[in-house]
Amino acid sequence: MLSTFVADAKFAFRQLRRSPGFAVSTIITLAFGIGATTAIFTLVDGILLRPLPFPDHERLVAINTIEFSPGTPTDKLDAGWALETSYPNFFDWQRQNHTFESIASYQEMARLFAKSNGEGAQVIDCGRVSANLFSTLGVSPELGRTFSPDEEQPGHRVVILSHELWVSLFAASPDAIGQMVRVSDEPSTVVGVMPAGFHYPVNQPASFWATYAANTEGHFPLTSRRESDDLQIVGRLRPDVSIEQARADLNTIQRQLAQQYPENRNRPALLIQPLLQQQVGDSRTVLLLLLASVGVVLLIGCANVAGLLLARATSR
Numbered sequence: 323m324l325s326t327f328v329a330d331a332k333f334a335f336r337q338l339r340r341s342p343g344f345a346v347s348t349i350i351t352l353a354f355g356i357g358a359t360t361a362i363f364t365l366v367d368g369i370l371l372r373p374l375p376f377p378d379h380e381r382l383v384a385i386n387t388i389e390f391s392p393g394t395p396t397d398k399l400d401a402g403w404a405l406e407t408s409y410p411n412f413f414d415w416q417r418q419n420h421t422f423e424s425i426a427s428y429q430e431m432a433r434l435f436a437k438s439n440g441e442g443a444q445v446i447d448c449g450r451v452s453a454n455l456f457s458t459l460g461v462s463p464e465l466g467r468t469f470s471p472d473e474e475q476p477g478h479r480v481v482i483l484s485h486e487l488w489v490s491l492f493a494a495s496p497d498a499i500g501q502m503v504r505v506s507d508e509p510s511t512v513v514g515v516m517p518a519g520f521h522y523p524v525n526q527p528a529s530f531w532a533t534y535a536a537n538t539e540g541h542f543p544l545t546s547r548r549e550s551d552d553l554q555i556v557g558r559l560r561p562d563v564s565i566e567q568a569r570a571d572l573n574t575i576q577r578q579l580a581q582q583y584p585e586n587r588n589r590p591a592l593l594i595q596p597l598l599q600q601q602v603g604d605s606r607t608v609l610l611l612l613l614a615s616v617g618v619v620l621l622i623g624c625a626n627v628a629g630l631l632l633a634r635a636t637s638r
Contacts, residue, residue: 374598375519377460378558383565384600385425385555385572386593387411404593407553409537409545411586412452414579415555421571425557426458427451427534428523435487435530438502438509442491448481448505449528450537456482458558459522466499466514469533478535479510485518487529505532523554548585556597569594 376382386404394402409427416425429450436443449455453469456462464485473480481503483491492498501512510532521527537544544550559568572592580590 374524375521379598380596381423381559381561382459382597383557383559383568383594384597385415385557386600387551387576387589388591388593389589390591392588399591399593402591405589406551407555408548408550408585409534409553410548410583411576411579412553412555413545415572415575418575419568419571421560421563421568423558423560424454424458425555426455427553427555428455429534429537429552429554430523430526430528433506434504436504437491438504440504446487446529447526449522449531450534451531453533455522455531455556456516458556460558461516461520463514464517465496466512468514473533474535474538476535476539478533479505479508480513480533481505481510482514482516482531483512484516484527484529485520488515505530548583557594565594565596 374382385407387407388399388402389405390402412425412427419425431448431450432445433448434443434445435448451469453471453474456468462468463482465488466482468482469480472478483498488494488498492501498512498515502509503512504510534545544552557568559565569592572594573590576586576592577590580586580588
């Protein structure tokens with residue numbers, strides 16, 4: 323078998339030397355088609371095909387409020403548009419639901435972040451979250467701890483670092499736990515570091531996370547404003563609950579809130595979907611179209627190579 327392989331290799335090399343132009347054209351055509359297909363498939367595999375990197379990810383759902391124009395029928399969700407939600411609605415869902423193991427909140431923002439001495443100052447993405455976000459996702463820190471419920475209260479300033487920020491700012495030192503940092507020029511204490519590979523949101527990961535304690539402060543805190551739609555909501559279903567049961571449960575609550583509060587009058591329904599579907603969003607269609615396009619390019623490349631081979635055989 324080895325001798326046959328060597329003989330075939332020698333024959334192929336001789337053919338390449340005799341027709342270098344043909345060989346180069348064939349190699350470039352196939353390399354372009356295969357390379358493009360491989361690159362796009364890698365993206366599709368990483369974003370669409372692989373599950374979310376959280377335990378029992380199929381029980382994680384995203385929850386959005388649906389707002390309808392006045393007078394629009396509310397029995398079809400696509401007649402309205404999906405929004406984030408307010409803290410008061412979030413608190414009501416947490417207290418009144420019967421189908422979720424936990425419901426957590428996340429607010430995206432950018433903040434100036436630096437060490438206590440001002441070193442490494444940079445504006446980076448952060449998440450202002452409910453204390454139970456990490457337990458809802460089912461992840462534990464690599465170092466330190468996650469937030470405790472009392473750290474959602476006024477006056478608390480604590481942060482959890484991403485693995486990447488920990489490495490870049492603290493050189494992966496365990497001494498980072500307990501260190502003071504400055505967030506928007508206010509002192510905060512580092513209480514934890516998330517493991518390498520943890521990214522949330524998956525499509526726009528934060529560099530660090532803080533509790534929503536700052537939103538509870540002031541004369542008219544954000545946590546009391548039902549009209550302010552600032553929160554992304556993620557929930558973990560109970561093991562014996564289907565997504566249809568969760569929809570029925572939360573939509574019953576939301577209809578009651580729509581009757582009770584003017585701010586919710588045009589928001590009597592919720593969109594509840596698998597977290598993976600929500601995180602991928604519109605990129606699913608784009609990626610599948612790209613994959614189909616490069617597949618066509620690969621087929622055209624193969625057809626061109628076949629044409630070159632046929633022309634070469636005919637010339638002989």
